[in-house]
Amino acid sequence: MSSLGIFGVTGLPEITAGMDLAEMIHASAAEQGDPLADGDIVIVTSKIVSKAEGCTVELADITPSEFAERWSAKWEKDPRVTEVVLRESKRVIRQIGPVLITETHHGFCCANSGVDQSSSGAAGRILTLPVDPDATCRAHRARFAELGVDVAVIMSDTFGRPWREGQTDIAIGIAGMNPLFSYIGQTDPHGHEFHVQEICTADELAAAGELVKGNTSRVPVAVIRGFDWERDDTASMAPVLRDSERDLFR
């Protein structure tokens, strides 16, 4: 595993609810001269999945709670957006100043439950995260298989993190490959157990994919070729989501 290539898939149309994303990605990759191949890892930005799955909320339909109203007024935020952020969360991790960091129903810890006001394509409409990203990735992987290619699928989103400025892309859904690579029980050439115990390969692949996607350009899909992964059709993001009992920062 000492060489790999990453390219973006361009030419997708504006995504609307009900579209067959996997079919469109497969076709666009072929059209640009980079047809998908067995062993590829296809990294799909969550926002196009949200659009394809109709994960949009019309703000006109939202009645904010008193809690959402009061906090939003204090920080000059739209209380209807705050209400959606709270509905998308199972708990608030930090609510300090204008910052609202939550744990989503899926178990992702991030700002504003991953709710995205900038990409919905219309004023007064916001995007929420896909309901079951692993299930979407499995469906895409199955669809790619129907189209003739055996690929892993990762869904990515752009999250902040404690301690460090700047956001990075991480994995929120996966199919076909395990998100973690374990060194537990292995020893290095000096006979010591590894300092590193487990690498979150899925997050590193998502981060690598962002390097060709960018956020201004319309490149919502990246393909990583040449990475050696083991097929595992039971894979999900579950082992990456640390139990809150084991976590020191919730």
Place this chain on the structure above:
Amino acid sequence: MSSLGIFGVTGLPEITAGMDLAEMIHASAAEQGDPLADGDIVIVTSKIVSKAEGCTVELADITPSEFAERWSAKWEKDPRVTEVVLRESKRVIRQIGPVLITETHHGFCCANSGVDQSSSGAAGRILTLPVDPDATCRAHRARFAELGVDVAVIMSDTFGRPWREGQTDIAIGIAGMNPLFSYIGQTDPHGHEFHVQEICTADELAAAGELVKGNTSRVPVAVIRGFDWERDDTASMAPVLRDSERDLFR
């Protein structure tokens, strides 16, 4: 920026103090048929820098404090290692059960101040992080320039993070390019400000590099080719290290 390549540099000897790492990387890349080229980003694992710079501690020379003794006894740790971890830190962020998460003198938040018992090459000796990773990266970049190539240099280490299992490679030093890419003030095709404000490109590049390095194989250097970066010889990791006043998790 829609296609890039990543490869590992193999064939480096076991690193010892005083070696000219940049020269060896330059030579090894050429020998394996992948000579470095202008515009490449060279990602160097911190542990070989620690070795080249002699950042090793002989445990026999360490007298643990009473604090280190007592906590280590409780959790069956080597009190001399604990003592080094504390010396390498400017504060303890979490000390819960056997876990010790610290902020290093550089400002990195990580387990055990980045002290590494597994890679020193000898029992009774441990590796500490390089003293000034940005300065090392600048020196390597300058040395690569002497050897005829204009490359950016990133030093990587493998860190855990809150909320998610599995470690990922991140950047701890940089030279030649800014670690952050900002979208602040830009608007998307719908006229909204970006949801994503700033991407930590340096961390994504370090993560991508890990995909060809691995921790079992002896591939301590990765090269990323085809990524478009702007020359900035004032660059450092400083803007990535969030002020503790702005941080919600320290």
